[in-house]
Amino acid sequence: MSDQKMSLKKLADFVGSDYQLLLVKLDELIEHKIIPPYQKIKQGVSWQNVYSKDELPLVLSKVGFLKKTKRPMAVTVFTTKGGVLKTTLGLNLARVAALHGLSVCVVGLDMQGDMTNALGAGINCDDQAQEEMLAKGMNINQLANKIDSNKGLYDYYKGDVKIDDIIQSTDLENLFLIPETPELVALNDHLGNLNRREYWLSEKIIRPLKTHFDLIIMDCSPNWNRLTTNALVGSDVLLSPLECKINNFRNYKEFSQFLREFQRDMNLALKTIFVPTRFVTNRRLGLEIKKWYEENVSGITKFGVPECVLGEEASALNISVLEHAPNKLQAQEMRLLLTEIGSFLTDGLSLEISSTDQAQWS
Ligand SMILES: Nc1ncnc2c1ncn2[C@@H]1O[C@H](COP(=O)(O)OP(=O)(O)O)[C@@H](O)[C@H]1O
Numbered sequence: 001m002s003d004q005k006m007s008l009k010k011l012a013d014f015v016g017s018d019y020q021l022l023l024v025k026l027d028e029l030i031e032h033k034i035i036p037p038y039q040k041i042k043q044g045v046s047w048q049n050v051y052s053k054d055e056l057p058l059v060l061s062k063v064g065f066l067k068k069t070k071r072p073m074a075v076t077v078f079t080t081k082g083g084v085l086k087t088t089l090g091l092n093l094a095r096v097a098a099l100h101g102l103s104v105c106v107v108g109l110d111m112q113g114d115m116t117n118a119l120g121a122g123i124n125c126d127d128q129a130q131e132e133m134l135a136k137g138m139n140i141n142q143l144a145n146k147i148d149s150n151k152g153l154y155d156y157y158k159g160d161v162k163i164d165d166i167i168q169s170t171d172l173e174n175l176f177l178i179p180e181t182p183e184l185v186a187l188n189d190h191l192g193n194l195n196r197r198e199y200w201l202s203e204k205i206i207r208p209l210k211t212h213f214d215l216i217i218m219d220c221s222p223n224w225n226r227l228t229t230n231a232l233v234g235s236d237v238l239l240s241p242l243e244c245k246i247n248n249f250r251n252y253k254e255f256s257q258f259l260r261e262f263q264r265d266m267n268l269a270l271k272t273i274f275v276p277t278r279f280v281t282n283r284r285l286g287l288e289i290k291k292w293y294e295e296n297v298s299g300i301t302k303f304g305v306p307e308c309v310l311g312e313e314a315s316a317l318n319i320s321v322l323e324h325a326p327n328k329l330q331a332q333e334m335r336l337l338l339t340e341i342g343s344f345l346t347d348g349l350s351l352e353i354s355s356t357d358q359a360q361w362s
């Protein structure tokens, strides 16, 4: 997407449709005044049909591939390994859902501030944003004060602010963020001292957010800390990347065992979706591991996130791979993956994905 507009050609790729077919569909919707007409803008010497970024949610809600969920859903993205595309997956789901008109709130729970960085709201983390503020004449003290004024979950926990005060807007009108702040470390400690220590997030954050948002996405660190267990307890769905690397077998085995025990102990109805990630499409080993997962892990998606430069580029630009290069194969795979995840979320979890993983280890 050029910053504020998307051409209809790109829109066709984004939704995986033939261009002419999409045009027919759009014209019919425009004729019935269901969606606004697209605009013609001059691009060099030629003319292009485009929708503005603000119009996309309405348009995509009619011609896109993600539907509104029947009830608000809370999704935690977690596994006990770093660098396996947790934040990337959360970011892609959040942005694409918001572009489809779902109201989405992302809750950053990783002390590293990954999601806050990724959604570009984190002046506390983003070097470039800080440079720009210095360039605009702000001195280092003013910058530090501005960073300190960034309120997060810990401020809310202490009762210093209301929940609305910690929800930030982003570049997409339907996408909001509760940013990570350094005090998440303190919050994690404090939660351990509460009576109902696993339920704080669920009762104080997720429940109120569900009255305003269709989708709440929590991005976790790779550790079983109190923030993670709170997120899991308050979630309907766990989205768990499964890295297709040989040294991940043991990690997966241990993780799924721990998860099973945790769910049993907490009596959770949480459903788990495993997503294969980082497989190299032209290498046999990664594909064989992926195949093994497909045959042995229940609740694994058919599509995944391959290792690719495009994905890295999109992450560096803080956007989804579908916004970045919708005509590329890797983006199409992301579309199919998000369609799978979306139908799982919208159909009220009716797909045959069991909450306990039945993988047989030999
Ligand atoms: N498809 C991809 N292939 C390879 N690297 C990717 C891809 N998509 C994103 N990345 C990069 O991989 C790194 C780790 O991803 P991230 O989502 O932060 O992992 P996690 O949250 O599990 O630690 C990031 O620097 C990101 O830019």
Ligand SMILES: [Mg+2]
Binding pocket: 086, 087, 088, 110, 114, 219, 220
């Ligand atoms: Mg992360």
